[in-house]
Amino acid sequence: MNEATSRPDSEGVLRAVIVERPGAAVAAILFGLIAIAAMLAPLIAPTNPFDLASLDVLDAELPPRWVQGSDPSFLLGTDAQGRDLLSAILYGTRISLLVGVLAVAIQATIGVPLGLLAGYVGDRLDNIVSRAADIQLSLSTLMMAIIALALFRAALGGESLSRYAVPLLVVVIGLAEWPYFARTARAATQVEAAKDYVRAARALGASDLGIVGRHILPNILSPLIVVATTQIAGAIMAEAALSFLGLGMPVTKPSLGTLIRSGYDLMFAGAWWITVIPGIVLIGLLVSVNVLGDTLRDALDPRLSPR
Amino acid sequence: MSSTRALAAGLAFLARRLTQALLVMLAVLVIAFAVRTSLGDPLREIVGEAVPEAEREQLRHELGLDAPWPVQLARYIGGALHGDLGTSTIYKKPTLEVVPAKFPASFELVLGASLIVLLLSLPAGVYCAVRPRALGARLILGLSVLGISIPVFLTGIFLITIFAVWLGWLPAFGRGETVHLGGWETGLLTLSGLRHLILPALTLSSIMLPLFIRLVRGAMLDELGHDYVRTARAKGAAPLRVWLGHALRNALLPLVAVGGLQVGTLIAYTLLTETVFQWPGMGFLFLEAVTRADIPLITTYLVFVGLLFVITNTIVDILSLMLDPRITLEGTR
Numbered sequence: 001m002n003e004a005t006s007r008p009d010s011e012g013v014l015r016a017v018i019v020e021r022p023g024a025a026v027a028a029i030l031f032g033l034i035a036i037a038a039m040l041a042p043l044i045a046p047t048n049p050f051d052l053a054s055l056d057v058l059d060a061e062l063p064p065r066w067v068q069g070s071d072p073s074f075l076l077g078t079d080a081q082g083r084d085l086l087s088a089i090l091y092g093t094r095i096s097l098l099v100g101v102l103a104v105a106i107q108a109t110i111g112v113p114l115g116l117l118a119g120y121v122g123d124r125l126d127n128i129v130s131r132a133a134d135i136q137l138s139l140s141t142l143m144m145a146i147i148a149l150a151l152f153r154a155a156l157g158g159e160s161l162s163r164y165a166v167p168l169l170v171v172v173i174g175l176a177e178w179p180y181f182a183r184t185a186r187a188a189t190q191v192e193a194a195k196d197y198v199r200a201a202r203a204l205g206a207s208d209l210g211i212v213g214r215h216i217l218p219n220i221l222s223p224l225i226v227v228a229t230t231q232i233a234g235a236i237m238a239e240a241a242l243s244f245l246g247l248g249m250p251v252t253k254p255s256l257g258t259l260i261r262s263g264y265d266l267m268f269a270g271a272w273w274i275t276v277i278p279g280i281v282l283i284g285l286l287v288s289v290n291v292l293g294d295t296l297r298d299a300l301d302p303r304l305s306p307r
Numbered sequence: 308m309s310s311t312r313a314l315a316a317g318l319a320f321l322a323r324r325l326t327q328a329l330l331v332m333l334a335v336l337v338i339a340f341a342v343r344t345s346l347g348d349p350l351r352e353i354v355g356e357a358v359p360e361a362e363r364e365q366l367r368h369e370l371g372l373d374a375p376w377p378v379q380l381a382r383y384i385g386g387a388l389h390g391d392l393g394t395s396t397i398y399k400k401p402t403l404e405v406v407p408a409k410f411p412a413s414f415e416l417v418l419g420a421s422l423i424v425l426l427l428s429l430p431a432g433v434y435c436a437v438r439p440r441a442l443g444a445r446l447i448l449g450l451s452v453l454g455i456s457i458p459v460f461l462t463g464i465f466l467i468t469i470f471a472v473w474l475g476w477l478p479a480f481g482r483g484e485t486v487h488l489g490g491w492e493t494g495l496l497t498l499s500g501l502r503h504l505i506l507p508a509l510t511l512s513s514i515m516l517p518l519f520i521r522l523v524r525g526a527m528l529d530e531l532g533h534d535y536v537r538t539a540r541a542k543g544a545a546p547l548r549v550w551l552g553h554a555l556r557n558a559l560l561p562l563v564a565v566g567g568l569q570v571g572t573l574i575a576y577t578l579l580t581e582t583v584f585q586w587p588g589m590g591f592l593f594l595e596a597v598t599r600a601d602i603p604l605i606t607t608y609l610v611f612v613g614l615l616f617v618i619t620n621t622i623v624d625i626l627s628l629m630l631d632p633r634i635t636l637e638g639t640r
Contacts, residue, residue, distance in 0.1 A: 023449065138620070140571025146578065147609065150597040154605055155346045237458055241579055244460045245594060257458075264464060264583075268472065276468075279461045286456035294452055 027291035034285050038093035045087035050253055064273050079274045080262055081251070088254055089278050093285065095255040099169050100236040104228055106174025107235075108181050112224065115185025116212050120193055129186070133179035141176035142238055148172050149247040162250035169248055173235050184227045188220035222300060229293035233286050240282055256282045317628070324624055328617045333384070335613035339606040340383045343393070344376065346602050392610060393603030397596065402607035406589060410611075411492050412482055413577055413588030419508030424515045429555075432523020436531060437550055448524075451517035459576050463510040463583035470506060478503050480585045507584045514576050515569070522565055526558035560630045567623030570616055 037044065064077040064085075077085050118129035149172060153161045161168070192198060193216065201211050242248035243257030251262055256278045263274025367373050374382075386392065395402045435444040471479035483499035485492045494500025530536065531554055539549045578590030585591065589608065596604035 138568050138571065140569070140573075140575055142575035143571040143612070146575060150593070150605065151342060151346070154597055154600045154602060157600075233456065237456075240458050241460065241575075244458070245579065245582060246598070260461065260464070267464070267468070272468070275464060279464065283457050283461065286458070287453060290452050290456045294448075 021295055023291055024295040027288040027295075030284055031288035031292060034093060034281070034288070035097065037090060038097050041087075041090040041094045045084075045090045047084045047087045049083045049088040049091050063271075064277070077273045077277075079259065080266060080271075085259075085274065085277060088259055089256070089281055092254050092256045092259050092278060093281060095166070095249060095253070096236050096239055096257070096282070096285070099166060099173070099239045099255070100232045102170040103173035103177075103235040103239075104231045106170065107178045107231060108224070108228060110175070111178035111181025112185045112217075114178070115182035116189050116217065118182065119186040119189025120208070120212055120216065122190075126186070129182060133182050136176065137179045139176075141173065141234075142241060144176050145169075145172045145238060145242055146245065146247060149242060153247060158250075161247070162252065165249050165253070169239055169242060173238050177231060177234065180227050180231060181224065184223050185220060188223050189216055192216045192219050222296075226293060226296045226300060229289060229296060233289040233293065236282075236289070237286060256285075320628065321625070324621050328621050331617050332613060335610055335617075336384050336387055337380065339392075339610050340380050342609070343383070343602060343606045344379065387610070392607045395596075395604045395607075396601045397599055397604065402603050405604060406592065406607050406611050408492070409587060409589045409592045412494070412586060413581070413590065415493065415495060415504065416507050416511060416580065416586060416588060417573065417577055419504050420511035420515065423508060423512035424519050427512075428516055428519035428523055432520045433527055433550060433555060435520065435524040436527030437546075439528075447520065451520050454513055454517035457513070459510060459514040459579045460583050462513045463507070463580060466506050466510055467583070477506055479506065482587060507580050507586055510583065511576060511580045515573065518569070519566065522562055523558065526561045526565075527554055529561070530554040530558045560627060563623060563626050563630060567620060567626075570619045574612060574615070 042048075079085055079088060114129050118126040149161065149168065152168065189212075198211055198215060201215055206215075239248060239255060240257030240260070243255050244261045246261065249255040249258045251258060254262065259278040260275050260282070263271065263276075263278070267275050390401075390403050392402050394400065395405050398405050431447050434441075435447055438444050467479045470477045478499075481503060482494045483501075483503035484497040485494045485500055486496045487493075488496075494504060527550075531550075536549055536554055539553055540546070544553075574590070577588065578593065580586065581588045581590040582594060589611070593605065593608045595601075596608065
């Protein structure tokens with residue numbers, strides 16, 4: 001499964017990727033830029049958007065610099081609270097990415113061990129895990145997340161929802177989608193477990209735990225990485241949708257979805273940038289992650305290999 | 308003889324499915340009851356805050372609200388069977404009048420979007436499967452990645468900006484004029500209603516379309532790899548006939564099964580679309596209930612969504628049974 005051994009010339013591989021899949025190369029660069037900018041937000045953002053004391057209502061709804069009536073100190077303009085939009089977007093992207101990655105980490109932590117177990121042990125355990133995965137998947141994540149957060153909000157009020165928004169979003173999005181990891185891990189484990197090297201390891205006296213952890217897991221990583229990529233896009237999208245509905249990040253600590261929602265009310269009064277600019281960033285982020293995931297999947301799909 | 312056996316098997320299947328559906332609905336009602344008793348105070352819904360505590364105690368006893376929870380649960384389920392799931396605190400009406408009244412709006416939105424999805428995803432998906440390396444197929448798949456990556460609420464916002472704000476061609480909010488047909492409030496019979504439907508239906512279809520194009524493509528790719536396709540081609544059947552008559556027919560089975568699993572997702576996306584377009588459907592109502600903590604309305608919505616879910620899944624199961632050629636063959640032989 002090691003790319004380097006089959007193709008020793010890594011520079012050639014890179015060139016081949018760029019020529020054959022220019023979209024993937026662009027997506028990788030775009031994702032890299034967004035991710036780095038988001039991670040460095042505290043260093044590169046002109047202001048701290050969470051510091052409510054520094055906001056001035058007189059600065060509210062200023063347009064971006066290239067539009068008439070702007071203030072040169074705000075490159076992308078300001079939102080309804082007078083917050084610098086560029087800073088809000090940088091910090092918001094950070095929150096969106098954080099929620100996405102943490103939620104997928106939870107999914108993988110639950111799903112991968114269950115899938116390994118189901119695929120390796122088989123029989124009744126396999127049945128139970130597969131049935132549970134089917135049931136969980138038939139209940140749509142987004143719907144379950146909406147219901148869970150709605151009940152939380154109805155029970156404890158919008159105030160508590162705002163305070164615990166990040167952990168709540170991570171848990172709600174994280175718990176619901178483990179079956180994707182479990183199914184992939186299970187199918188790949190079944191294939192690997194039948195191979196000679198596993199039988200050889202067993203003949204040499206390796207424990208089951210050792211075989212699964214040291215031999216099978218490293219060999220099923222590539223399909224799992226594909227799943228993780230698409231799941232991150234899904235989790236970012238789910239977070240944005242929940243925040244747009246007012247069930248996610250609060251206005252005081254906005255994610256991209258919150259910014260889009262808060263700008264939507266003002267859109268028809270002319271302040272389009274508060275919605276459109278975070279919207280474009282969100283789409284850029286999602287498209288790049290999805291294109292990367294698709295490229296990885298196609299590269300691993302035997303049905304699409306040239307005959 | 309064998310046809311009666313097939314009929315019996317079909318009836319047994321139907322009975323099993325219906326029992327399962329009833330059990331799921333029972334579970335949904337138990338959850339709704341749990342939410343209702345832990346989050347809401349039925350007494351406050353009836354008398355409000357102003358009544359003194361001693362009188363409350365008295366009322367609580369008279370209404371049986373101090374009974375042990377199994378008794379109350381039984382009463383709740385009994386009420387549900389008689390069409391009573393409580394009274395909405397916002398609308399001051401039985402929730403089972405409020406929620407179903409919003410159903411036609413959501414249903415017509417989903418219907419419009421499904422038509423668009425069906426008409427476009429089948430040809431596009433088949434084309435992408437039979438010509439995987441053609442420029443057109445790559446273009447469709449590229450656009451479908453874009454479609455999957457644009458959150459449904461942003462599609463809605465962009466469509467409103469272009470067609471309602473800039474061009475002024477189509478209305479942006481609400482359902483327009485509606486007509487009452489019996490108990491069903493439809494927007495499909497007036498020009499204004501149809502014009503109001505276009506943008507929301509396009510928005511909702513934009514998120515389901517890429518998903519279904521990929522589903523059709525995946526299912527077709529699976530079928531095209533089978534021997535019977537090669538056999539049909541070898542004996543001289545026209546390619547179009549093999550693709551549509553043989554492969555697509557068999558691809559429909561996994562398509563219906565997987566597509567049926569998307570009901571929950573569809574309901575969630577409908578909720579988002581309704582929020583963007585202020586479409587007066589069930590999802591819009593649910594969010595209003597959440598913001599104003601109308602617990603009976605929230606739980607009734609949950610029960611209703613559970614019911615929709617169970618009904619569609621049962622229909623999908625029966626459809627799968629009907630589409631499965633192995634079972635049909637057994638019945639006709």
